Amino acid sequence: MALTHGAVSVALVALATPALPDTVALPLLVVAFLGGILPDLDIVADHRKTLHYPVGYSVLAFLLAVGYVVAPSGTLLLAAVLVGSAAVHTCSDVLAGSVEAEPWNPTTERAVYNHALGAWHRPRRYVRYSGAPEDWLLALVAAATAIRSPASGSTVEAALFWLVAVAGGYTLVRRRFSALSARFPSRLAAVLPAVTVEETESGATTVAIRFRS
Numbered sequence: 001m002a003l004t005h006g007a008v009s010v011a012l013v014a015l016a017t018p019a020l021p022d023t024v025a026l027p028l029l030v031v032a033f034l035g036g037i038l039p040d041l042d043i044v045a046d047h048r049k050t051l052h053y054p055v056g057y058s059v060l061a062f063l064l065a066v067g068y069v070v071a072p073s074g075t076l077l078l079a080a081v082l083v084g085s086a087a088v089h090t091c092s093d094v095l096a097g098s099v100e101a102e103p104w105n106p107t108t109e110r111a112v113y114n115h116a117l118g119a120w121h122r123p124r125r126y127v128r129y130s131g132a133p134e135d136w137l138l139a140l141v142a143a144a145t146a147i148r149s150p151a152s153g154s155t156v157e158a159a160l161f162w163l164v165a166v167a168g169g170y171t172l173v174r175r176r177f178s179a180l181s182a183r184f185p186s187r188l189a190a191v192l193p194a195v196t197v198e199e200t201e202s203g204a205t206t207v208a209i210r211f212r213s
Protein backbone atom coordinates (compact mmCIF):
# COMPACT_ATOMS: atom_id res chain seq x y z
CA MET A 1 0.00 0.00 0.00
CA ALA A 2 1.40 3.36 -1.04
CA LEU A 3 0.46 4.92 2.32
CA THR A 4 2.56 2.35 4.19
CA HIS A 5 5.54 3.03 1.92
CA GLY A 6 5.07 6.76 2.53
CA ALA A 7 4.89 6.27 6.31
CA VAL A 8 7.98 4.02 6.32
CA SER A 9 10.00 6.62 4.38
CA VAL A 10 8.87 9.37 6.76
CA ALA A 11 9.84 7.19 9.76
CA LEU A 12 13.29 6.41 8.30
CA VAL A 13 14.06 10.07 7.60
CA ALA A 14 12.65 11.11 10.99
CA LEU A 15 14.93 8.57 12.71
CA ALA A 16 17.94 9.77 10.70
CA THR A 17 17.42 13.45 11.47
CA PRO A 18 17.80 15.09 14.86
CA ALA A 19 15.44 17.76 16.14
CA LEU A 20 15.42 20.34 13.35
CA PRO A 21 13.45 23.55 13.01
CA ASP A 22 10.09 22.91 11.30
CA THR A 23 11.16 24.89 8.23
CA VAL A 24 13.89 22.29 7.57
CA ALA A 25 12.21 19.12 8.88
CA LEU A 26 8.88 19.66 7.11
CA PRO A 27 10.19 19.72 3.51
CA LEU A 28 12.44 16.71 4.24
CA LEU A 29 9.57 14.63 5.63
CA VAL A 30 7.15 15.73 2.88
CA VAL A 31 9.69 14.79 0.19
CA ALA A 32 10.29 11.44 1.95
CA PHE A 33 6.55 10.76 1.84
CA LEU A 34 6.30 11.72 -1.86
CA GLY A 35 9.29 9.53 -2.76
CA GLY A 36 7.67 6.71 -0.81
CA ILE A 37 4.38 6.82 -2.73
CA LEU A 38 5.49 7.98 -6.22
CA PRO A 39 6.45 4.55 -7.67
CA ASP A 40 2.90 3.28 -7.10
CA LEU A 41 1.50 5.86 -9.54
CA ASP A 42 2.20 3.15 -12.13
CA ILE A 43 -0.97 1.42 -10.87
CA VAL A 44 -2.56 2.96 -13.99
CA ALA A 45 0.21 1.55 -16.22
CA ASP A 46 2.23 -1.63 -15.74
CA HIS A 47 2.07 -1.83 -11.95
CA ARG A 48 5.35 -2.54 -10.12
CA LYS A 49 7.23 -2.15 -13.41
CA THR A 50 6.73 1.20 -15.19
CA LEU A 51 7.86 3.39 -12.24
CA HIS A 52 9.62 0.69 -10.19
CA TYR A 53 13.43 0.79 -10.55
CA PRO A 54 14.93 -0.97 -7.48
CA VAL A 55 18.47 -0.83 -8.91
CA GLY A 56 18.15 2.49 -10.77
CA TYR A 57 16.75 4.42 -7.78
CA SER A 58 19.33 2.87 -5.39
CA VAL A 59 22.28 3.84 -7.61
CA LEU A 60 20.91 7.34 -8.22
CA ALA A 61 20.19 7.88 -4.49
CA PHE A 62 23.73 6.79 -3.64
CA LEU A 63 25.21 9.21 -6.21
CA LEU A 64 23.03 12.06 -4.92
CA ALA A 65 24.10 11.29 -1.33
CA VAL A 66 27.78 11.31 -2.38
CA GLY A 67 27.13 14.60 -4.18
CA TYR A 68 25.58 16.03 -1.02
CA VAL A 69 28.59 14.97 1.09
CA VAL A 70 31.02 16.50 -1.43
CA ALA A 71 29.09 19.72 -1.99
CA PRO A 72 26.21 20.08 0.53
CA SER A 73 23.11 21.85 -0.76
CA GLY A 74 19.45 21.78 0.18
CA THR A 75 18.39 20.75 -3.33
CA LEU A 76 20.78 17.78 -3.40
CA LEU A 77 19.60 16.63 0.02
CA LEU A 78 15.92 16.81 -0.98
CA ALA A 79 16.68 14.97 -4.24
CA ALA A 80 18.61 12.26 -2.36
CA VAL A 81 15.74 11.81 0.12
CA LEU A 82 13.15 11.69 -2.71
CA VAL A 83 15.02 9.10 -4.78
CA GLY A 84 16.19 7.20 -1.68
CA SER A 85 12.58 6.82 -0.51
CA ALA A 86 11.59 5.52 -3.96
CA ALA A 87 14.52 3.07 -3.73
CA VAL A 88 13.39 1.77 -0.31
CA HIS A 89 9.83 1.42 -1.67
CA THR A 90 10.78 -0.55 -4.78
CA CYS A 91 13.28 -2.80 -2.96
CA SER A 92 10.82 -3.56 -0.15
CA ASP A 93 8.09 -4.53 -2.65
CA VAL A 94 9.74 -8.00 -2.83
CA LEU A 95 8.66 -8.49 0.82
CA ALA A 96 5.01 -8.03 -0.20
CA GLY A 97 2.61 -10.13 -2.27
CA SER A 98 2.25 -10.42 -6.02
CA VAL A 99 0.74 -7.87 -8.40
CA GLU A 100 -2.66 -9.38 -9.38
CA ALA A 101 -6.02 -7.76 -8.62
CA GLU A 102 -6.81 -10.19 -5.79
CA PRO A 103 -3.40 -10.89 -4.24
CA TRP A 104 -5.00 -12.91 -1.40
CA ASN A 105 -5.61 -15.53 -4.13
CA PRO A 106 -2.12 -15.36 -5.67
CA THR A 107 -1.87 -16.49 -9.27
CA THR A 108 1.53 -15.02 -10.24
CA GLU A 109 5.05 -14.96 -8.82
CA ARG A 110 5.63 -11.31 -9.74
CA ALA A 111 6.54 -8.93 -6.89
CA VAL A 112 8.56 -6.18 -8.55
CA TYR A 113 10.25 -5.84 -11.94
CA ASN A 114 14.03 -5.49 -12.03
CA HIS A 115 14.88 -3.49 -15.15
CA ALA A 116 18.61 -4.17 -14.66
CA LEU A 117 18.08 -7.94 -14.76
CA GLY A 118 15.12 -7.80 -17.14
CA ALA A 119 13.14 -10.10 -14.83
CA TRP A 120 10.55 -10.11 -12.05
CA HIS A 121 11.53 -10.76 -8.44
CA ARG A 122 9.33 -13.32 -6.70
CA PRO A 123 7.16 -12.13 -3.79
CA ARG A 124 8.19 -13.09 -0.22
CA ARG A 125 4.63 -12.32 1.00
CA TYR A 126 5.57 -11.12 4.51
CA VAL A 127 2.86 -8.55 3.86
CA ARG A 128 0.39 -10.59 1.80
CA TYR A 129 -1.33 -7.76 -0.04
CA SER A 130 -1.96 -4.02 -0.05
CA GLY A 131 -4.61 -3.34 2.60
CA ALA A 132 -3.94 -6.56 4.55
CA PRO A 133 -4.16 -6.21 8.36
CA GLU A 134 -0.35 -6.60 8.61
CA ASP A 135 0.02 -3.81 6.03
CA TRP A 136 -1.98 -1.46 8.23
CA LEU A 137 -0.03 -2.57 11.30
CA LEU A 138 3.21 -1.67 9.52
CA ALA A 139 1.81 1.79 8.64
CA LEU A 140 0.79 2.22 12.28
CA VAL A 141 4.26 1.29 13.61
CA ALA A 142 5.99 3.54 11.05
CA ALA A 143 3.68 6.48 11.83
CA ALA A 144 4.13 5.99 15.59
CA THR A 145 7.92 5.88 15.14
CA ALA A 146 7.86 9.15 13.18
CA ILE A 147 5.47 10.79 15.66
CA ARG A 148 7.71 9.84 18.61
CA SER A 149 10.85 11.17 16.90
CA PRO A 150 11.93 14.75 17.60
CA ALA A 151 12.01 15.50 13.82
CA SER A 152 8.21 15.59 13.42
CA GLY A 153 6.34 18.75 14.34
CA SER A 154 2.60 19.14 14.92
CA THR A 155 1.80 19.39 11.17
CA VAL A 156 3.51 16.10 10.34
CA GLU A 157 2.02 14.41 13.41
CA ALA A 158 -1.52 15.45 12.45
CA ALA A 159 -0.93 14.24 8.88
CA LEU A 160 0.32 10.88 10.17
CA PHE A 161 -2.75 10.43 12.40
CA TRP A 162 -4.92 10.96 9.30
CA LEU A 163 -2.76 8.57 7.29
CA VAL A 164 -3.26 5.80 9.85
CA ALA A 165 -7.03 6.46 9.91
CA VAL A 166 -7.36 6.41 6.10
CA ALA A 167 -5.15 3.32 5.83
CA GLY A 168 -7.35 1.63 8.47
CA GLY A 169 -10.49 2.44 6.46
CA TYR A 170 -8.85 1.07 3.31
CA THR A 171 -7.92 -2.13 5.17
CA LEU A 172 -11.55 -2.58 6.27
CA VAL A 173 -12.98 -2.31 2.75
CA ARG A 174 -10.05 -3.65 0.69
CA ARG A 175 -11.38 -7.12 -0.12
CA ARG A 176 -14.96 -5.98 -0.69
CA PHE A 177 -13.65 -3.14 -2.86
CA SER A 178 -12.09 -5.54 -5.36
CA ALA A 179 -15.17 -7.80 -5.37
CA LEU A 180 -17.37 -4.76 -6.09
CA SER A 181 -15.27 -3.52 -8.98
CA ALA A 182 -15.25 -7.03 -10.47
CA ARG A 183 -19.03 -7.38 -10.17
CA PHE A 184 -19.96 -3.91 -11.40
CA PRO A 185 -19.19 -4.29 -15.15
CA SER A 186 -21.19 -7.54 -15.47
CA ARG A 187 -24.18 -5.98 -13.67
CA LEU A 188 -23.97 -2.97 -15.96
CA ALA A 189 -23.77 -5.21 -19.03
CA ALA A 190 -26.89 -7.06 -17.85
CA VAL A 191 -28.89 -3.81 -17.68
CA LEU A 192 -27.66 -2.02 -20.81
CA PRO A 193 -29.20 -2.92 -24.20
CA ALA A 194 -27.03 -4.74 -26.75
CA VAL A 195 -26.58 -2.75 -29.96
CA THR A 196 -25.53 -4.38 -33.23
CA VAL A 197 -24.92 -2.56 -36.49
CA GLU A 198 -24.95 -4.52 -39.78
CA GLU A 199 -24.16 -3.41 -43.30
CA THR A 200 -26.06 -5.28 -45.99
CA GLU A 201 -24.66 -5.99 -49.46
CA SER A 202 -27.00 -3.40 -51.03
CA GLY A 203 -25.38 -0.71 -48.88
CA ALA A 204 -28.18 -0.38 -46.34
CA THR A 205 -27.42 -0.33 -42.66
CA THR A 206 -29.50 -2.03 -40.00
CA VAL A 207 -29.21 -1.18 -36.37
CA ALA A 208 -30.59 -3.71 -33.90
CA ILE A 209 -31.10 -2.81 -30.28
CA ARG A 210 -31.88 -5.76 -27.98
CA PHE A 211 -32.97 -5.28 -24.40
CA ARG A 212 -32.09 -8.03 -22.02
CA SER A 213 -34.62 -8.89 -19.38
Ligand SMILES: [Zn+2]
Residues within 6 Å of the ligand: 039, 040, 048, 052, 089, 090, 093
Ligand atom coordinates in the same frame (compact mmCIF):
# COMPACT_ATOMS: atom_id res chain seq x y z
ZN1 LIG B 1 5.30 -0.46 -5.22
